[in-house]
Amino acid sequence: MRKYFTAILGAWLVVSISVLSGTSLAQESTKQRLRLNGAAMASDVVDKWAKQFMEKNPGVEITVIGSSAGKGFQSIIDGTAEIGMMSREIRPDERNKSAEKGLKLVEKPIGRSAVAVITHERNPVNELTLEQLRRLFSGEYDNWKLVGGPDEPVRCLTRRIPESGGAVFFWNTVLHGEPFGKSTVMTETWEAILTACKRAQDLPIGIVPASRNMSGVKLLGMKKDDSSASVVPKAENVENGTYPITLTFSFAWDDRSTSPSITKFVDFCQAQGKH
Known part of the structure; x- marks a missing residue:
């Protein structure tokens, strides 16, 4: 008798589990x-x-x-x-x-989303005007001393255009459609730019989405011109439009x-x- 009830109980459990599993699968399939x-x-x-x-x-x-x-x-x-x-x-x-x-x-x-400008942590430069940024990425400025930094060469990093909309926006907004400098490196991913700015022995400068984790890199403040205040791409500065490199x-x-x-x-x- 005990074996009989054990068999019945086992069968009931199998059926119950099957029904519950079927219900779960049905719920997933209707999503x-x-x-x-x-x-x-x-x-x-x-x-x-x-x-x-x-x-x-x-x-x-x-x-x-x-x-x-x-x-x-x-x-x-x-x-x-x-x-x-x-x-x-x-x-x-x-x-x-x-x-x-x-x-x-x-x-x-x-x-709205912002394009952040980053460099290596040891770079003493804290901020740039949009004009200085243009001259760096166009190749007109090839040394950090030209923007108040050390006597070291500049290496610029961006995403490929026209594939990356963020890079296209930066190109149009900051460079006004002028060619990037010959030494500018175009990467496949934003992560490659972050990694390069963290690990480089030189002093690169790159652009990334402001929403990315900035640990290990230096975030540069941006100024519309010489007389403007330096602004970083915090959420409130992006929303109110005070950060100058912001896209929709x-x-x-x-x-x-x-x-x-x-x-x-x-x-x-x-x-x-x-x-």
Whole structure:
């Protein structure tokens, strides 16, 4: 009799576990999935907003990949993401490409992000004017002594353009479209710039999203001109526009999409971006 009841109990447990597992799998399968890819200038803050959104909307699962504006746009074309994060305007050739694919592009501004200027910790220079920054990255200034620093050569670091929207914005805003200096190094990732500024034996200068971890590097203050106050890219300075190298990032997506999560998440992020 004991064996009989043991067998019945075992069978009941197996059935119960199977039912519970099936319910869990069913709940997972009914979740609305939303994928974002694109500008690393925006991905840090968007990822934070995505976590907040999912807490309030447990039926939605969001993944955020920080890459570049170019890859973000391509992910919409390829169908590997529902939303592309853009830190620059969509180019005419990209719009033509999307039209050829039959996409109906929608683009909305979401929030603000800043380009931080960093160097090695041992660099005694604390701040630069935008004009000094332009001369450094254009190659006109090739020694730190020209901006009040030590007698050491300057090595500039940026992301590749036009792939990186943040680098394009910096190029247009600071260099006004002039060529970068011949010694400027263009990297594939922002992390490569951070690493170079931490570990270099020389005194490099580079640009990165202000949302990144700045430990191990020196953050330089920026001045609009000689008479302006030095400003660092803290959140309040980005929001009120006093930090001079601040961009607006946007979301782009195919308006033919039937996913109800897109509009809801876009509206949520726009509201957060205004705070």
